[in-house]
Amino acid sequence: MKIFYRTAATARGGRSGESRLDDGSFAVNMVRPDSGETGVNPEQLFALGYAACFDSAMELVAKKLGLSAKDASSTVEVGIGQRQDGGYALDLDITAHLPGMADDDARKLVEATHEVCPYSHATRGNIEVRLHIDTKDV
Template identity: 70%
Template sequence: MKIFYKTSATATGGRSGVTTLGDGSLTFEMAPPGGKKTGQNPEQLFALGYAACFDSAMDLTAKSLEMELHDARTTVEVGIGQRADGGYGLDLDITAHLPGLSPEDAQRLIEASHQVCPYSHATRGNIDVRLHAITEGN
């Protein structure tokens, strides 16, 4: 694979610590979900990245499918829970808001985008991902 871009982040203190991008441009105070400490958790950060990546994949895919997107947006909901084997796992719902597309075109677009998105490649076979399209009432 030809690498186009690399970045890094360093965490100290895990879910109750701090995580910072390698170039120093962004730092987050971390906090466990549902705790009293103010901060972000890894699931929130994953949702942010996946939503942006999938939204970009939809833009790219829409062009190749000769579809025009107007006011499209992507919402990614990330859940964490305990697997049957005792470990922990993630659960994802991706909702594409695609006003102006027919339900059939919207479904075709999100399925094709799921094949293009790098986050989708990383999660495929590892995380239960459900795709949803909303074409009205955006």
């Protein structure tokens, strides 16, 4: 595989520490979801990255399919829970907001996007991912 881009991040202190991009451009305080402290957790960061990646892939796929994805957006909800074997797993819902698009076109676009998106590829087969479509006008 030809790598187009690579980045690195370093975490110190896990869910109660700090995470930062190694180039110094972004850093966040990490907190546990139930702590009441100010900061973010890994699931929120994953949701941000996945939503941006999916939305970008959806723009690309819409052009290839000859569809207009004007005013489109993507929402990714990330849950975390404990597996029966004691480990932990993520659970995902992706909603593609495609105002005014015909339902059949929207479904075709979202399914094709889910095949192209690198995050979708990385999660396929090991994380429950449900796709949703919202075609209501804003």
